[in-house]
Amino acid sequence: MDVECIMKYFVCNFKNKLTKEEIIKYNNKIKEIESKKVKLVLCPSLPFLSFFDGLCIGSQDISSFVDKTITGEVTGEQLKSLGVSYVIVGHSERREYKHEINIDFINKINNALENDIKVIYCIGETLKEKEDGNTYMVLEKQISEVLNNVEIKNIMIAYEPVWAIGTGNIPKIDEIKETIEFIKDIIEEKYEVNIDVLYGGSINKSNILDINNIKVVDGFLVGGASLSPDSVISMFGELE
Ligand code: 13P
Numbered sequence: 665m666d667v668e669c670i671m672k673y674f675v676c677n678f679k680n681k682l683t684k685e686e687i688i689k690y691n692n693k694i695k696e697i698e699s700k701k702v703k704l705v706l707c708p709s710l711p712f713l714s715f716f717d718g719l720c721i722g723s724q725d726i727s728s729f730v731d732k733t734i735t736g737e738v739t740g741e742q743l744k745s746l747g748v749s750y751v752i753v754g755h756s757e758r759r760e761y762k763h764e765i766n767i768d769f770i771n772k773i774n775n776a777l778e779n780d781i782k783v784i785y786c787i788g789e790t791l792k793e794k795e796d797g798n799t800y801m802v803l804e805k806q807i808s809e810v811l812n813n814v815e816i817k818n819i820m821i822a823y824e825p826v827w828a829i830g831t832g833n834i835p836k837i838d839e840i841k842e843t844i845e846f847i848k849d850i851i852e853e854k855y856e857v858n859i860d861v862l863y864g865g866s867i868n869k870s871n872i873l874d875i876n877n878i879k880v881v882d883g884f885l886v887g888g889a890s891l892s893p894d895s896v897i898s899m900f901g902e903l904e
Contacts, residue, residue: 672876672903673820673862673883675705675722675784676890677752687712693893695719702903703883704896705750710738713746722750722784725758728771730778740779751776752885754786754810756826766809773814782818784862784885785810787847791827800846807850820860821847822885828865830888835865837874844880869895873902 682690687708695717697704707722708715727737743751753772758764769785776783787806789799803823811819823844828834835843844861851859863875864885875881889895 671703672701672881673705673860674702674896674900674903675707675750675752675822675862675864675883675885676896677707677724677755677864677885677887678709678891679724679757679887680709681891682708682712684712684715687715690893691716691719694896697897697900699900699904702900704900707750707752713743713748720750721746721748722752723748723781724752724755726751726753726772726775726781728764728768728775730771730775740775740781743776743781744779748781750782750784752784752786752822754806756786756788756824756829766813769810770813773810773819777815777818780818782820784820784822786822786824786864786885788824788826788828788865794825794827799843803843803847804850807847808854811851811855816851816855816857816859820862820882821851822862822864823847824864824885830866832866834867834871834875837878840875841878841880844878848880867899869899869902872899876903 705720705722706716707724713721723743726743727739729737754769773783787803789802793802825835840863847861860882862883862885863881867884867886868889
């Protein structure tokens with residue numbers, strides 16, 4: 665093999681943004697995107713999961729209940745039937761506003777894996793935890809309390825410092841590198857697997873190249889800057 669092709673993930677987390685009309689326009693624009701270096705995964709709100717033609721789709725949520733009948737929940741089986749390939753679990757907004765805890769993440773991960781849906785498990789420290797010097801301890805706890813209880817296959821980690829989400833602030837490039845190395849090292853040590861680790865938090869056109877240049881970063885989890893297809897296309901341009 666003469667050409668080494670390293671594929672990086674570019675995961676768009678639209679959160680609770682974009683209406684039906686905006687999603688339709690987004691689809692028309694984004695389907696032209698092509699890249700051999702970057703894999704695009706779109707994570708719209710649940711009602712819009714089937715609005716994107718031929719693109720790789722992720723869900724922002726999955727039920728933590730498997731055998732119960734529950735209003736408002738969406739199961740792995742349902743997501744699979746829509747062709748959903750990825751699911752985001754453990755996002756700090758779900759931890760904070762929906763009070764989701766480790767057992768929820770464990771059940772959600774199991775529900776996904778049983779249905780061949782790959783998991784993007786989010787971890788990250790708050791500003792206070794960072795300032796107190798507890799970043800690594802917090803990350804190790806978030807990893808082991810969940811991953812000790814699931815099968816480690818088809819899981820990647822998204823390192824999203826809580827204080828970097830939606831603030832325009834990102835860690836220093838060296839800090840991102842060192843923290844992602846730490847995450848990879850402890851996962852290799854504990855579970856004897858190499859795992860992909862994405863970075864997320866205030867990624868935009870002006871910082872994506874610097875983050876991309878960090879070899880240990882396997883991709884990006886992008887919120888605000890993914891809401892416009894033009895912005896995504898121009899960030900892809902930076903990565904080509
Ligand atoms: P921002 O890119 O808006 O900071 O959001 C990051 C995020 O939370 C992605 O999951």
